[in-house]
Amino acid sequence: MNVFKTHLALNTFLEQHAPASTGLVPTMGALHSGHLSLVKKACDENDWVIVSIFVNPTQFDDPNDLKKYPKTLPADLDQLARLKEKLVVYAPNEDDLYPNNTTPKNYPLGPLATLMEGASRNGHFQGVATVVHKLFNAFNPSRAYFGEKDFQQLQIIRQLVALENLSVQIVNCPIVREASGLAMSSRNVRLSPQQQQKAPLIYQTLTTARKNKTTESPQQITSDVTAFFQNHPAFELDYFCIVDSKTLQPVERFLPQQENRAFIAVKMGEVRLIDNIKF
Ligand code: PAF
Numbered sequence: 553m554n555v556f557k558t559h560l561a562l563n564t565f566l567e568q569h570a571p572a573s574t575g576l577v578p579t580m581g582a583l584h585s586g587h588l589s590l591v592k593k594a595c596d597e598n599d600w601v602i603v604s605i606f607v608n609p610t611q612f613d614d615p616n617d618l619k620k621y622p623k624t625l626p627a628d629l630d631q632l633a634r635l636k637e638k639l640v641v642y643a644p645n646e647d648d649l650y651p652n653n654t655t656p657k658n659y660p661l662g663p664l665a666t667l668m669e670g671a672s673r674n675g676h677f678q679g680v681a682t683v684v685h686k687l688f689n690a691f692n693p694s695r696a697y698f699g700e701k702d703f704q705q706l707q708i709i710r711q712l713v714a715l716e717n718l719s720v721q722i723v724n725c726p727i728v729r730e731a732s733g734l735a736m737s738s739r740n741v742r743l744s745p746q747q748q749q750k751a752p753l754i755y756q757t758l759t760t761a762r763k764n765k766t767t768e769s770p771q772q773i774t775s776d777v778t779a780f781f782q783n784h785p786a787f788e789l790d791y792f793c794i795v796d797s798k799t800l801q802p803v804e805r806f807l808p809q810q811e812n813r814a815f816i817a818v819k820m821g822e823v824r825l826i827d828n829i830k831f
Contacts, residue, residue, distance in 0.1 A: 553633045555641040558648050559690035562602065562640060569638075571600040576693035576720075578684060581605040581643075582622040582738035583631050586728040590697040593725055595636040602691055603632055604642040606649065610656040611679030620822070622738055642691075649686050656682040661711055667800050668815055669704050669826065672790050680705055681712045688720055695721045699728075701735050703813065703828050704800060727827075729755065735827045747820045750786040754816060757781075758829040761794075761814050765831055770794040770803050773814075781818060790817035790824070794831065806831070 556562035566574070575598030577590045583605075594601045605628055612618035625643060632641060646654065656678040664670070665677040688696065698706045706724050713722060728736045733755035734748075743751055757780060761773045768776075774792055781789035795802050797811040806812065812831040817824065 553629065553639060553641065555629060555643055557644050559642060559644070562642050563691070565640065566600060566602075569600065571598075571638075573598045573600075573694040574691065575601045576687060576691055576696045577601065577603045578687050578696065578698075579603060579605055580607045580621065580738065581628050582624050582741070583628045584728075584736045584738060584740075586699055586701065586736035588631060588635070589728050590699055590725050591632065591635055591639075593723065594695065594697045595639065597723070598695060599638060601636060601639045602642055602693065603639065604644075604687055606642075606644055606683070608649075608679060608683040609646065609654050610650075610682055611673075611676050613674045613676060616822075617824070620742065622741055649683060649690075657685070659685075659712060659715060661708060661715075664704070664707055664711055664800055667704070667795075668791055668793065669817065672817060677705070677708045681708060684709055685712060685716065688718055693720055695723050697723045697725055699725050701727045701737065701827065703797075703815070707798075707800065733759075735825075737825060739823050739825060742823045743820060747786065747823070750784075751820060751825065753784070753787075754818060754825060754827050755829075758814055758816060758827060762829055762831050765806055769805060770812075777816070786820060788819040790819065792816045797830070 554565060575594030577594050579587050591603055607621050609618060658678060659681045661677055670677050698709055710722055732752035734751045757777055761777055764773050777792045781787045793802050794812055794814045797813045803812055813828050815828045817826045
């Protein structure tokens with residue numbers, strides 16, 4: 553499997569193989585089964601697949617979080633090498649993607665970027681949009697793959713594609729969960745054994761909330777979930793909300809023709825975890 557540090561070298565290599573289509577899977581490494589499900593789908597649907605591994609500094613508002621983000625390149629390459637012959641990895645240094653400065657762009661992303669993760673992580677989505685746009689420009693992929701765990705990010709990317717009139721097709725992939733129900737995340741390895749035991753409560757709460765939809769209002773469910781986490785010593789609740797899946801605006805009542813989703817972000821010690829569920 554070929555691993556490239558520069559997009560120019562990767563493109564030169566791919567040009568020699570004249571791919572019929574290319575699928576891009578942008579990642580920040582520390583690959584787990586969730587990432588691999590995206591890569592496998594990309595492998596099924598494209599001639600060549602590019603997996604990018606780059607911990608993007610412009611999407612972190614907390615330097616400590618950036619410093620502690622797990623970096624496991626040799627293990628990542630090992631997992632990818634087994635998947636497809638026509639798969640290449642782009643694992644650049646910062647200056648290949650940010651040759652002049654590491655300042656994010658300022659896209660008119662609107663309210664999508666200031667709710668939930670956007671409200672809690674200042675400038676996060678401008679950083680995501682900046683790096684994803686750079687990757688799209690560098691490789692001009694036919695398709696790009698994103699997981700629904702970062703559902704808000706997925707909507708932001710779709711908005712970026714519309715704003716910049718890009719031709720790439722955005723493919724969404726379902727959340728992959730551990731047997732306990734905990735959504736797979738590169739951050740899970742930072743949980744202590746005690747925290748790992750309690751973390752499945754996040755998804756259990758989401759499924760209970762969904763069940764209660766038939767008898768309770770969004771406000772009642774939100775207040776129950778908030779009370780549960782506020783009284784639990786292992787968690788610090790950042791937000792729980794029930795929103796319209798398209799606009800991500802909170803809903804006042806459940807309407808039959810509207811698709812809703814519940815989103816949650818909690819901290820367990822220093823580790824921030826997010827999850828969501830379709831109602
Ligand atoms: O979801 C991620 O891992 C990152 O936000 C992404 C899309 C690779 C951009 O850095």
